[in-house]
Amino acid sequence: MAQIELSGIERIFRLGDSEVHALRDLSVSIEAGEYVAVMGPSGSGKSTLLNLLGLLDRPDAGHYRLEGRDVTTLSADEQAEVRRARIGFVFQSFHLVPRLTAAENIGLPLMLAGVAPPERAARVARALKDFGLETRAGHRPEELSGGQRQRVAIARATIMRPAMLLADEPTGNLDRATGQEVTALLEALNAGGTTLIVVTHDPSMGARARRQLLMEDGALRQDVRRPESATPATG
Amino acid sequence: MTPADTLRFASRAALAYPVRTALMVLAMAIGVAAVVVLTALGDGARRYVVGQFASLGANLVIVLPGRNETGGVNAGSFVTSTPRDLTVADASALLRAPLVTRVAPLSLGNSEISVGGKLREVLVLGTTADYVDIRNYRVAAGQFLPREDLGRAAAVAVIGDTLRRELFGNEPAVGRMVRIGDHRLRLVGVMAPSGQGLGMNTDEIVIVPVATAQAMFNTNTLFRIMVEVRSREAIVPAQREMEKIMRARHEGELDVTLITQDAVLGTFDRILGALTLAVAGIAAISLAVAGILVMNVMLVAVTQRTGEIGLLKALGASGRHIRLAFLTEAALLSLAGAFVGFALGHLGAWGIRLTWPVLPAWPPQWAVIAALGTALTTGLLFGVMPARRAARLDPVQALMKR
Ligand SMILES: Nc1ncnc2c1ncn2[C@@H]1O[C@H](COP(=O)(O)OP(=O)(O)OP(=O)(O)O)[C@@H](O)[C@H]1O
Ligand SMILES: [Mg+2]
Secondary structure, three states, X not given: OOOEXXXXXEEEEEEOOEEEEEEEEEEEEEOOOOEEEEEOOOOOOHHHHHHHHOOOOOOOXXXXXXXXXXXXXXXXXXXXXXXXXXXXXXXXXXXXXXXOOHHHHHHHHHHHOOOOHHHHHHHHHHHHHHOOOHHHOOOOHHHOOHHHHHXXXXXXXXXXXXXXXXXXXXXXXXXXHHHHHHHHHHXXXXXXXXXXXXXXXXXXXXXXXXXXXXXXXXXXXXXXXXXXXXXXXXX | OOHHHHHHHHHHHHHHOHHHHHHHHHHHHHHHHHHHHHHHHHHHHHHHHHHHHHOOOOOEEEEEEOOOOOOOOOOHHHHOOOOOOOOHHHHHHHOOOOOEEEEEEEEEEEEEEEEOOEEEXXXXXXXXXXXXXXXXXXXXXXXXXXXXXXXXXXXEEEEOHHHHHHHHOOOOOOOXXXXXXXXXXXXXXXXXXXXXXXXXXXXXXXXXXXXXXXXHOOOOOOOEEEEEEOOOOOHHHHHHHHHHHHHHHXXXXXXEEEEEXXXXXXXXXXXXXXXXHHHHHHHHHHHHHHHHHHHHHHHHHHHHOHHHHHHHHHOOOOHHHHHHHHHHHHHHHHHHHHHHHHHHHHHHHHHHHHHOOOOOOOOOHHHHHHHHHHHHHHHHHHHHHHHHHHHHOOHHHHHHOO
């Protein structure tokens, strides 16, 4: 059983009289621990797909089975629970809460899950150390560099040890070197067993993934898998 | 999310926008302060009036000519339109009622007092020796009117303290002769300063025997009769006795009104209580306005923090989490406003007491509790809509907002 199974997914946006078919008849399955890059031209439905995978959005038709369970029929609060426990998000624009410190931002999911403060502090401290942010724990987002902000966001996304990480152009707002740093970080998490699904415009970044989904006009055009052995030297 | 976390998260959010928070707290504070100050004023006025009437004496009945009919009409009200006058003989008759201890007939008129070339207008009160005891007045020098037959027009007078100062300065007044109208009277006493008092103030009046006053004003009617009964409990039966006597004297018709302090107090208490309530209601409107402000500010907060709400949802916050966070924030702001307003209101009441020391302007307990309760309820009530709007936001749309 695959971790993610999408079958016949349709997503249609209606704006007045016009309809935008953001996803059409999309079927794909992704195993636990995979590293998938979603690529394609602007407006091809990449973000829509990622939002759907993250249970932030619902399809108009089709089924989404997550770890064997049909999650399209869950209530909003049940979906929130799944997101809290199983899914981590990384956004292009970081999405840190400006008034909270780095440590508090990282601890947000633990707070929402009702983890007791002492355990929370311990886990946040470990995450800060793992992501090289110990000296920035008390800093607010505006006092951090772009790379540090994204590291805080990744630390936050992984603090609940989710089964999958969804990243929508995580390096889009970073310079090349910092982008590579962040990519390496995400790949290290994937190496640790977390499913990693990255939307990217950057072909070189996409090429690093073992599997590439090429979207076009809401449909899956190509599903390319690289053989396990042929890991690129840059990896 | 534990309650402590919700509280911390909400208070951090409130503090992150200090101007907005300060304005909202101020709006709520003004509402609460208005309730506290206005009810303090209303209740102070009520207590002042009640206190003044209480100084009349608890076992006093005042008899007025004329019937003030409140409970329908009786046969008498068709027969006569002008009531019979009250006379000194009526007063003497009332004294014969077993429960009545003292009686003071009162006759009033304006005249002029002159002594040693000084002349001024005065109010002349004709009464008897018992008056000073009924009203608990004190005589500063000399003595009060002599105890004698009600019909005897002795040529004596007692003056108030202000009059004494104006007419005699530092010289002794007792024993001096004064002219009041056409009558020459000897001063036998000076009243002690009476201070603030409701109705008549003894400081500026001349008190003479009732028969003297009636001769002076060429009348045989009385302004009213003050009757003291044995005890407070005796008031009701004494009233019945007196009504019987008056009816017998006035050919079977009860054409006088008996007023007791309790009845007067009750009426004033009700009127001023209602006034306080009305004032509190008006002040509560400002609380409602504050509530609407809370709602708008919270709606702005939801719009301002749309991205954050989207993020929280992506991190797995349920609708309940978000609703609670925003409701807590609204409640915190209202609570802060309520406390600031409470303090401001007490400050205002203190200022009123300082400016008008006679007014016991303390906000009543119920008003304070009601104001704080209303502030909190308003904040919560008007916070519900924005909180629900926040909880219902579509996460994808919310995340796209920056
Ligand atoms: N809320 C919405 N309402 C209407 N149309 C929408 C909405 N969201 C997305 N779309 C449309 O759906 C299509 C797919 O959008 P999507 O954001 O998934 O594209 P994308 O592949 O992520 O593009 P990009 O690379 O520019 O981020 C686009 O045509 C977009 O205009
Ligand atoms: Mg996109």
